[in-house]
Amino acid sequence: MIGRLIDRMRNLHNGVLGINARNLACVYPLNPRCHFPRADNKLLCKQLLAKRQIAHPKTLAVYNQYRDLLCLEADIENLDGFAVKPERGCGGRGILVVKRDADGLLRSGGEGVGSAELRAHIYRILTGCFSLEKVSDSAFIEQLIIPDDTFKDVSFGGLPDFRIIMYQHIPVMAMARVPTAESGGLANLHQGALGLGVDLQTGITTQAVYRNRHVAYAPNTNKPLAGIQIPHWEHILDMATQSSHLFGLGYLGVDIVIDRCQGPMVIEVNARSGLNIQLANAAGLKASIPWEAAL
Numbered sequence: 001m002i003g004r005l006i007d008r009m010r011n012l013h014n015g016v017l018g019i020n021a022r023n024l025a026c027v028y029p030l031n032p033r034c035h036f037p038r039a040d041n042k043l044l045c046k047q048l049l050a051k052r053q054i055a056h057p058k059t060l061a062v063y064n065q066y067r068d069l070l071c072l073e074a075d076i077e078n079l080d081g082f083a084v085k086p087e088r089g090c091g092g093r094g095i096l097v098v099k100r101d102a103d104g105l106l107r108s109g110g111e112g113v114g115s116a117e118l119r120a121h122i123y124r125i126l127t128g129c130f131s132l133e134k135v136s137d138s139a140f141i142e143q144l145i146i147p148d149d150t151f152k153d154v155s156f157g158g159l160p161d162f163r164i165i166m167y168q169h170i171p172v173m174a175m176a177r178v179p180t181a182e183s184g185g186l187a188n189l190h191q192g193a194l195g196l197g198v199d200l201q202t203g204i205t206t207q208a209v210y211r212n213r214h215v216a217y218a219p220n221t222n223k224p225l226a227g228i229q230i231p232h233w234e235h236i237l238d239m240a241t242q243s244s245h246l247f248g249l250g251y252l253g254v255d256i257v258i259d260r261c262q263g264p265m266v267i268e269v270n271a272r273s274g275l276n277i278q279l280a281n282a283a284g285l286k287a288s289i290p291w292e293a294a295l
Contacts, residue, residue, distance in 0.1 A: 017278065017284055025289065042140070055263070057143045061075040075141060081100060082142065084142075086138075089132070091190070094129065109185070150230060153218070158184075161187045162198070164237065165253055166241070169245055174197075175281060177195055197209075203229060253277075
């Protein structure tokens with residue numbers, strides 16, 4: 001048994017695509033730098049998705065300059081919830097999720113948040129605190145996505161999402177990212193979210209990783225992580241495939257969520273998709289792409 005485990009880990013190590021190989025085989029030859037803004041700029045990304053009528057969260061307000069914030073109170077007055085995002089943010093940084101409680105007060109992460117706090121947060125976005133290149137940015141308010149019940153037994157608040165790796169418009173690997181208490185409700189593996197490998201053919205979770213260690217049960221609920229059937233799976237793969245044709249990029253990650261009422265939606269795409277998805281699937285990307293031919 002131990003010998004089989006060692007062989008499995010050795011085979012996984014040999015098949016893992018590292019950052020240098022990813023860049024040389026996928027990013028540099030397949031992703032022209034002039035097309036990066038189509039993925040990095042979230043509002044431009046939304047425009048491209050809209051042209052193909054691919055479902056995505058609705059933009060409710062945009063702030064390009066400080067004076068635009070004069071409309072902030074009016075923009076949020078009738079909203080029960082929303083998300084504030086930087087236009088060119090990365091890694092989930094700068095995203096603020098706000099909900100209105102039973103008393104009509106706005107809260108984020110359980111703490112009260114007023115218009116002054118919201119304005120201060122948007123100021124930081126505009127100054128580029130969360131942007132990829134640390135330059136001035138724009139902020140926008142987006143509809144609040146209400147997650148369905150797929151991961152209700154293993155998630156700790158927040159919004160689970162799916163990352164689909166596309167190579168030459170073909171899905172080659174997928175995972176679900178599920179928030180935990182440690183991640184603060186964020187679906188970010190680097191901050192402590194769960195990564196669940198997903199079988200591309202069936203849409204069923206196969207195994208999971210937490211803080212780069214394989215786990216069988218959710219840390220906050222002790223519920224099993226393998227064997228969860230993801231609804232709308234064929235539609236999710238189709239959305240990822242359609243989206244991959246819009247950006248002029250041959251290698252990218254498409255991030256999708258499932259809204260309780262509106263179903264699957266594309267929330268963003270990534271031109272430099274990370275490689276932890278291999279750990280979540282206990283499988284390397286080298287078997288799925290002709291990486292050696294590009295080196």
